[in-house]
Amino acid sequence: MTDTKAPASNVRDDRNGSAGSFSAFERLVAWRYLRPRRKEAAVSIVTIISLIGVTLGVAALIIVMAVMNGFRAELLDRILGLNGHLMISAIDRPLDDYEELSARVTTVPGVRMVMPIVEGQALATGNVGAGSGVLVRGVRGEDFVNLDSVSGNIQHGSLETYLTGDGVAIGTRMAQDLGLAVGDLIKVISPEGDVTPFGTTPRVKSYPVRAIFEMGMSEYDRSVIFMPLEEAQLYFNTEGVAQLIEIFVDDPDAVDHYRPLIEEAGDRPMYVSDWRQRNQAFFSALLIERNAMFLILSIVVLVASLNIVASLIMMVKEKARGVAILRTMGATQASVMRIFIMAGVGVGFVGTVSGLVLGVLFCLNIRYIQRFVNWVSGSDVWDPTIRFLSEIPAKLNVYETASVVLLSLTLSLLAAILPAWRAAKLDPVEALRYE
Template sequence: MFKPYELFVGLRYLRAKRRNHFVSFISMTSVAGIAVGVMALITVMSVMNGFEKELRDRILGMVSHASITSYGGRVEEWEGVRDRIIVDERVLGAAPFIEREGMLAREGQLSGGMVRGILPEEEPQVSEVGEQMIQGELGNLVAGEYRVILGSALARSLRVNVGDSVFLIVPEGNVTVAGFRPRMRRFQVVGLFEVGMYEYDRSHAFIHLDDARTLYRFGDAVGGIRLKLDDMFRAPAVSRDIAAGLGAGYFVSDWTRQHANFFAALQIEKTVMFIILFLIVAVAAFNIISTLVMVVNDKRADIAVLRTIGTTPSSVMGIFIVQGTVIGLVGTVVGVGLGVALASNVEQIVPWLEDLFQTEFLPADVYYISDLPSELNWADVGRISGLAFVLSVLSTLYPAWRASRTQPAEALRYE
């Protein structure tokens, strides 16, 4: 079988002999280092992508893609405003809401949170809360019946379940002779939801929009209108167009503005993690340099013989570039295989490890998400493997150049 000259000799030098077992061991260490670095990068970037997607989906399930409010905090004649917006084909749904702070109490248990008044029949147009109900349904909220749906963690903190009653206390009230008296109302718990994000499961409660109007004295107004768009990544542009169409007096906010700092911090964290973990690949590349330098010293006599029979310096350089390139290629391929396999199964591996060690890696009351999601992005895989391979090839240049500078007479003087 025909093989190019440089490729044949370079592959021959990769085979272990009795006198260069140590060099072969260093070569295997370089392969393992690159493989581990590439595997770690692919796995970590996949987990970070999974975290970003999961957080975005869960946050948007509660806050909507965009929302319309007024500078006075109340939107009058909201039906007309909604009718003007819904004609835009980029807007898939619109629903009114009132969101205010409140204090929930039951038998000595107190917990603050956000109380959101909604229309149960229209809320599914803009959020996924109805799909996250673990007990009851949004339709259980009836105007005038003073019913409430709680987050699962909030219900546990209050020690209540469906059918129990809680008191909702609002930070508004009347000034009497005895002092300030906040308004309160007893609500019956008719449902529990769990979106899987502790921040929302622990602090949100839903009541009917009409009950919220009565409790917070909104009259016929609402606090705002929440929107669902056909493309959430175009939310800033759509929000600007809607704001221009509505004119003065209205404020349109989108999810990128509400959580800009959070997602910016997440992106910075991804970049820093990539740089730190890529240093593993860089260390493995330095191992390639040391490996080839030792091979060059070990093969000085062989190089001299090759030069005397007519091998050019560029061919000698090519021999050692082939050797280092093969090390980098094998390490990259093995790392990609292991990384893809690990990233694709991390959601099953982590629960198994938690059961094995009887521990919880991500407590729900500490972290936003209590499981470990993963989303394999093939663009990331290509970028990581490409950078690792290029770095491996670059690492061969100096030792190969040094080998090409070997002088035959000097190398064979003492042979």
């Protein structure tokens, strides 16, 4: 008689000593319920499937969010590496004082570089293939040197030969499309030519290719030609005038702070716009896509959490006799409920941690994985002509990763509540009636 009552006393003492928390007894029972046993193979298989589902769901969510963040960051870096953060346009008269205006704007604190440019659309032809539409950008030699995204990524030719001022710099994809190499002539054709008695004739001029760069963004590598500012002014009939003045600042996100300072330093009528206005539709689309992907992949984690519900319900049925014995030994409904909640959250926790590790490792090695998949498939799975960038980018965000982990753990907890409540409501008499 004494031996029979001793376990009940231990259960009560352990439970009472851990009021409001998970006791050692509850943790022990939850662990024993989770351990696979041969006669409970079905429960073990469903539990393992739940664990794998949570792992893959969390990993997929982390990977996709990191890729979306990396995609946005890389595009922003490429776009802002070529285009200014703020742009000055003329209002009442042309920017014929661009040298003096640039000097005044340079004195604004936080302004890193001021670049007068002349640009226009043209048609370019080379040694092979049909012509392609290009954007000709005329910049000063010192400004071209400071454009690290271009001057720092010259693949063929040299910066010194370009700075001689008698040639142009083109992207690698343009060179491939037109069959051009360093020293070859590229023919640039503009519809805005000379006016004659017979009409306007296109302007055609050939320039030697002095440098070939690769920014890593296919759109720019295929369609942009850099030309000395003076030569571009002659080609587009804008001698002594700049079409725009682009300004690069230390903090691109603080353009609203710089705008009034630049307008004051300019000391002339002008219109100042920023990179957000120029690319608003593009980056808004990226943000919408990113939020949509987070919502869609959260459903994957939710479905994986529903597997936890199924595995716990099966566990409750398999352990009905054991639960009844625990109740007769003095375990309360709250204690039984905590045991099954702990079992469900345990599966979710292990799956979440495994998914976190898998997702982080995948993101850190994503470029090696891309090259391996390319090697196995024999083709480029990330076509830069469609996705702009030549490699898959991934940028982990600590707060987003933490939110994914928190989401997974919360869903695991919610999934465990219903089966745990059913286990706590189990009637010991009914469960042991036929034992």
